[in-house]
Amino acid sequence: MAERAPRRPAPGPGPSAGTGPRRVRRASLRSRITVAAVLAVALTLGVFALVFALVQQAVLADAPRQAASADVDRAVSALAIGSTPSVAVAGETDGSLVVVTDASGRVLAVGGDDDLADVASSIASSGSGDRVSLDGDEFVVEREDVGVESTATPTPAASTPTPTPTPTGDDDDDADADSGSGGSRSDDGEADDDATSSADDATPVPTRVVTTGYGVVAARSLEEASAASSASLVTLGVAIPVALLVLGVTTWLVVGRALRPVESMRREVDTVTAQSLSHRLPDPGGGDEIARLARTLNGMLDRLDSSATAQRRFVGDASHELKTPLATIRQHAEVALLHPGSIDGAALAGTVLGEEARLTALVQGLLVLARADEGALGVTRRPVDLDDLVVSETARLRGVARPDGRGPLAVDATAVGPARVDGDEGLLGQVVHNLVANAARHADARVAVALVERDGGVVLTVDDDGAGVAEADCERVFDRFVRLDEARARDAGGSGLGLAIVREIVRVHGGAVSVTASPLGGARFVVHLPAGPA
Numbered sequence: 394m395a396e397r398a399p400r401r402p403a404p405g406p407g408p409s410a411g412t413g414p415r416r417v418r419r420a421s422l423r424s425r426i427t428v429a430a431v432l433a434v435a436l437t438l439g440v441f442a443l444v445f446a447l448v449q450q451a452v453l454a455d456a457p458r459q460a461a462s463a464d465v466d467r468a469v470s471a472l473a474i475g476s477t478p479s480v481a482v483a484g485e486t487d488g489s490l491v492v493v494t495d496a497s498g499r500v501l502a503v504g505g506d507d508d509l510a511d512v513a514s515s516i517a518s519s520g521s522g523d524r525v526s527l528d529g530d531e532f533v534v535e536r537e538d539v540g541v542e543s544t545a546t547p548t549p550a551a552s553t554p555t556p557t558p559t560p561t562g563d564d565d566d567d568a569d570a571d572s573g574s575g576g577s578r579s580d581d582g583e584a585d586d587d588a589t590s591s592a593d594d595a596t597p598v599p600t601r602v603v604t605t606g607y608g609v610v611a612a613r614s615l616e617e618a619s620a621a622s623s624a625s626l627v628t629l630g631v632a633i634p635v636a637l638l639v640l641g642v643t644t645w646l647v648v649g650r651a652l653r654p655v656e657s658m659r660r661e662v663d664t665v666t667a668q669s670l671s672h673r674l675p676d677p678g679g680g681d682e683i684a685r686l687a688r689t690l691n692g693m694l695d696r697l698d699s700s701a702t703a704q705r706r707f708v709g710d711a712s713h714e715l716k717t718p719l720a721t722i723r724q725h726a727e728v729a730l731l732h733p734g735s736i737d738g739a740a741l742a743g744t745v746l747g748e749e750a751r752l753t754a755l756v757q758g759l760l761v762l763a764r765a766d767e768g769a770l771g772v773t774r775r776p777v778d779l780d781d782l783v784v785s786e787t788a789r790l791r792g793v794a795r796p797d798g799r800g801p802l803a804v805d806a807t808a809v810g811p812a813r814v815d816g817d818e819g820l821l822g823q824v825v826h827n828l829v830a831n832a833a834r835h836a837d838a839r840v841a842v843a844l845v846e847r848d849g850g851v852v853l854t855v856d857d858d859g860a861g862v863a864e865a866d867c868e869r870v871f872d873r874f875v876r877l878d879e880a881r882a883r884d885a886g887g888s889g890l891g892l893a894i895v896r897e898i899v900r901v902h903g904g905a906v907s908v909t910a911s912p913l914g915g916a917r918f919v920v921h922l923p924a925g926p927a
Contacts, residue, residue, distance in 0.1 A: 423652060427644045435637055442629045449625055453618035454533060458522075461535040464491050464505075464611035472541050472607055478502035481609075488614035490527070492517055496606035509612075516610050525612065531619065532612040540604045654683045662690060670698040707873055711759055718748035718755075758890035761823075762873065765897035772817045772901055776925050779812045779851060782825045783844050790833055790840065802833055808843035812851040815925035816902045824898050827891040828855045828918050835859035839913060850904075851922045859915035867908050871896045895920075 420428075468491055471481035478493040482504025491504040492513045503513040512527050519525055519534040526532070658674055665672050673694060674687050725744045729736050787806040814821065832840045836857035843854040862870055869875055874889040895918075899906045904922035911917035 423645065423648045426648045427641055430644045431637055431641045434640055435633075438633050438636065442626075442633065445629070446622065446626060450618070450622050453621055454615060457613035457615055457618060458533045458535065460489070461533060461611040461613040464489060464613070465535050465537045465609050468493065468504075468609045468611070469537055469539050472539065472609070475541075478607065488530075488616065490516065490532070490612045492610045494608040494610070496608075498608070501607070505611075516612050517608070519610060519612075524615070527612065531615045533615055534610060534612045536608065536610045538606065538608050540606050542602055542604050651683075655686070658687060658690060665694065667701065670694060670701055703873075711755075711874070715752065715755065718751045722748050755890070758894055761894050762890065762897060765901065772820065774815050774817065777814055777816055777818045777821055779814050779821060779825075779853065779922075780809055780844055782818070782822045783809050783842055783853070786822075786825045786829045787842055790829055802836055803839045805839065805841040808841070808845070808854075810845050812844050812846045812853075813925045814851050814902070814922050816922070820898045821902070824895050824920065825853070827895050828853075828920070831855075831891055832857040832859075832916075832918070836915060841913060846924055849924055851924050853920040853922070855918045856911040856913045857915040858911070858913040861910060861914065862908050862916045870908060871906070 464486075468481045472478065472493070478501040482491040482493055482502045484504055486505055489505040490509040490513060492500055493502045494500050494517050498517055500514055500517055503510045509527055515527065516525055516532075516534055519536060521534065521536045523534045524531055525534055654677060661672070661674055673691050676687050676691070677684050722745055725736065725741055729741050784806060787804050787809075791801060791804050829840070829842065832855050836859045839858045841854075841856040843852075843856075845852050871892050873893040875893075896906050899920055899922065902922055904920060906918065906920045909917050909919065
């Protein structure tokens with residue numbers, strides 16, 4: 394049986410696609426600003442159009458409703474004064490309909506547009522505020538139910554006349570006799586009085602109040618309101634897209650014009666390299682964001698240029714400082730090899746040890762400055778009695794002879810008082826050593842050291858009676874590899890790193906160092922440090 398070939402794995406994404414975050418391609422700032430502006434305005438106009446349509450529809454529909462209410466009031470007033478329903482709804486108005494119904498809802502009279510009379514019954518039961526469709530159009534309805542009072546008088550029943558008796562002959566004789574005797578006048582008067590009294594005592598006819606219930610319904614067409622609202626919506630539907638298009642084009646052009654100087658600056662900064670840090674961007678002038686950006690970038694280039702220049706000078710000075718002791722050691726070693734009898738072993742060992750000590754001090758100073766530049770000086774803070782360090786250093790200086798052979802210096806430490814700071818004892822000891830050694834190197838005969846606690850801080854003062862420091866060099870003296878006396882021999886003048894190390898150590902301890910003129914005639918170095926716990 395033939396062996397089956399191994400199955401190949403399906404092709405998959407490369408290593409770059411499987412691991413690591415994918416880089417999302419984003420649109421340009423110009424495009425994003427344009428899209429954001431258009432979307433914001435579109436949302437605003439959309440909300441405005443919606444609110445406008447609702448308000449306009451309510452306002453336009455209010456006029457037909459008021460007209461329908463007026464029709465109802467007019468019909469009700471006519472009915473109240475006794476007009477018939479037909480008279481109350483009389484009058485023809487286009488787009489209106491007025492209906493009067495009785496209490497049972499039966500249509501009694503119809504007025505308004507004759508074309509709508511056939512559909513009057515469809516609104517007989519509608520209420521106020523209802524909207525109905527009549528003959529294909531929308532109408533708004535107003536309604537009022539009223540009761541009209543009227544007076545009804547009942548008809549009285551007819552009276553039955555009393556028959557009059559026919560007189561006879563005897564009666565005539567009696568009448569004649571009565572009249573002859575005068576008694577007939579009294580009888581006639583009494584009859585007249587009785588008739589008058591009967592008329593006065595007759596009962597009045599009663600009346601009755603009748604209330605008739607009517608329902609008055611009026612409708613007005615909303616056709617004009619709907620037409621006006623539709624026209625407004627069509628206008629907004631055309632105007633808003635045009636406005637958004639104009640806004641988008643305008644924003645695109647304006648943002649492009651505003652970002653054009655930024656793009657120009659980007660291209661110029663992109664050409665800057667370590668060899669061309671002296672290049673500067675043109676300042677457009679003014680106080681806007683573009684001008685401030687140009688000045689900020691130029692300031693950054695200035696700092697980078699200064700840093701690069703200082704770094705190159707530092708490397709050159711360090712190389713030169715390291716080269717000198719190495720050259721001295723090499724020279725003495727070559728002489729000892731070529732001429733063994735010209736130099737003894739003790740002299741050669743002393744020279745090598747001296748140059749080795751100088752190299753060690755230089756390398757240690759360079760390491761301290763390098764760590765300070767990286768922010769990794771490694772300060773271990775704990776309470777330190779600074780007066781002990783000062784007293785120890787001045788005591789050592791009293792027994793050391795000056796390089797010129799004129800004997801030891803006069804060291805005054807009577808002004809040293811107790812002072813405690815919170816910091817690194819080794820680094821603070823290096824500060825005291827460098828300041829005292831610098832004063833001893835430049836003094837003629839006297840060095841004075843003072844230490845005092847004042848205003849929540851510690852002040853260390855080191856004075857000498859040497860040549861002092863010119864006012865123009867008070868800041869430059871703390872730079873690296875700076876020697877104000879260029880004619881001084883390097884072994885006498887030091888490496889130029891002592892004061893730079895002092896400034897960095899004092900800075901990381903939260904203090905400051907400065908140089909002024911000394912009352913002794915030379916230079917005074919003053920160190921301010923925050924006081925530690927008592």
